[in-house]
Amino acid sequence: MSIIARDSSRIIREICGLAPVMPVLVVNELKSAKPLAEALVSGGIIALEVTLRTPVALDVIRAMSEVAGAHVGAGTLITADDVRAAKQAGAKFGVSPGATAELLSACEKENLPLLPGVATASEAMKLLARGYDVLKFFPAAASGGVTVLKALSGPLPAIDFCPTGGINANTAASYLALDNVVCVGGSWLTPPDLLEQECWTEITKLANQATKLADCR
């Protein structure tokens, strides 16, 4: 059991508690970063996961980190290099679709709180043994969704989840109603066409609707 890992999960739990939905952001244009973060924050969605899937992602993290009220993390962390780059860019936390020994060690060394991903009980148990008790359940819908999360709550009551992958405005509430779900992740707050057309007001509306899901928790 690592104290650093326990601390990491404690911080991740706080971040997941900031809003019912953590948007999974794929940002192609650096110029979108600030207005997008402002649109989400003004709608009440303040913990933002910027995926390292575009060439500008690290600069997007830097730019969004300047937006008042935004808590910006880096998603799609795969390697130790990703962790170092995210930390240098100012990410306050990291998210990964999975977890490798290399990734965990890098986050612990860099002091970057991590939401590591799992899809099975064995993966979750390995992380719990190391001290991680808040985990991303990924890909949530494809891995059995609400049914599997309910089934895991019996044998693994110490673990809470942020399910992500295949969740949308219609299904989020059923996940948030579960006792072992702290928040859900998803990309539905930032449809690519709204991003391309810079429809920031529409994105604020989607964010606002998402914050109302807090009533389901």
Ligand code: 3PG
């Ligand atoms: C991802 O990593 O892409 C997330 O799981 C988002 O999934 P979604 O696009 O189905 O919300």
